[in-house]
Amino acid sequence: MAKDPERVCVLVVDDEPRIRESLRRVLDPMGYCVRTAADGQAALAVLDREPVAIVLLDLQLPDMHGMAILHRIRERYPHIVVIIITGFSTVQTAAEAMRSGAYDLLPKPFDPAQLRLAINRAREKMALEAEARHLQQEKLRTLADLSLEQSRLRAILDTLPIGVLVTDNQGGVVLFNPTFASFMELPADTPPGRELARYVRDDGLRSRIAALSGGCATDGEEGTAYELCTGGETFLLARGRPVVGEQGQCLGAVVTLVDITAMKVLDRLRGEFVAKVSHELRSPLSTIHEQLAMLLSDLVGQLSPSDAHLLSRAKEKTQGLIALIGDLLDLSRIESGVVCRTPTAVQVEELLENIIVFLNTKAAAKQQTIALRRASSLLPAIQADPLALESIFGNLITNAVNYSPAGTTIEVTVQRVDTQVQIAVRDEGFGIEARHLGKIFERFYRVKTEKTRYITGTGLGLPIVKGLVDALGGRITVESIPDKGSTFAVLLPLPEADL
Missing domain, CATH: 3.30.450.20 (PAS domain)
Structure with missing residues (x-):
């Protein structure tokens, strides 16, 4: 087949010069590259040296029969389209030619219109065969790619x-x-x-x-x-x-x-280490803290202002270390799964009221107000560990007091949201920038600004809150605007009987 699809080469094989020339005059204006041969040997020579696409083949040649040439073409050039042109056309001749691989048969004499029609049909056949070969190649390539991809996938899976x-x-x-x-x-x-x-x-x-x-x-x-x-x-x-x-x-x-065996072992060892170190440190620190408190009490008026300040700072730092140890122990219990006792029925409003009463003294020292906003109707009790709830909301309200300026209000709202109870703690404090919100529940992470750098803390309060809320099957969210305040919302599930 010709390399240039616009110049398809046609070979005319006929022993009559007049026929060869007349066919050339018809094919040249159609854009074909025409080659001619007067006998079988000349035709085979042309086929050997040029990319012929269509052969117009006479059956009666001086040196060999056209059927013999047809067989040679089928064996050596299977993609060439052969059209038989003969003046001795019979049904038997046509049938034999078609069985041998000829595409069409034109009985002589034929007019230019018949030739053009036969050539155009041959071109269509060539195009269809080319497309079929292309699709077959694409299919083989796709199958090869799939096979290679499956081999790669299998190798990856086997080595994972x-x-x-x-x-x-x-x-x-x-x-x-x-x-x-x-x-x-x-x-x-x-x-x-x-x-x-x-x-x-x-x-x-x-x-x-x-x-x-x-x-x-x-x-x-x-x-x-x-x-x-x-x-x-x-x-x-x-x-x-x-x-x-x-x-x-x-x-x-x-x-x-x-x-995850190694992680389990590491967690167990870490928990044991934290518990052992914490227990070993808590007792002497508590003793030091009590002795410092006694010194400050017994030597009132006898200490210089600088000595009194140093002892007060030491007492404050030991209290901070004791709080840190307590938080570490709480985290250790949360991670080990021993965090909540057997759940009991807890009336959330009453528990929050008790926490607020306890923390009102701390808030009053900063001229702050803690307000409890109850639901319009009495909410059903939830099943939870009261100590875990006290730790959650005690931490959140204490943080609101610590991180809010004097004269502000902390609002605690309780309401039912679908199948859950939502407790929101909203303050008018310093707020948290958006870039910190994704990290505040990480251990020891503290947001330090010019306004908060002097506020003491361990950085473990919110991680403890998050661990306890997760253990109770709840969820905690936070919204905050710098210099406007923050809202921490805890969602806890209601018992199925109250849904």
């Missing part, structure tokens, strides 16, 4: 240090990697394609994967998270995501398993 499991929407296992098989203690030759129970023995994990696979259920934006122990001291963290199709249908799920 995390376990990977893929299921269909019926919960059947489609794929898993060797790390998953190792975590689940499966034999090395275990094949995919069976029901989930063959691969996952833990009932809790199996039910979560089944829910993900069939119903696209998730436990929040981070997907389903589940911890399990496979025996001994090995702990795994499983997370799952549904696989959703273009139409929103659930196609299955992808689950990952991570070995």
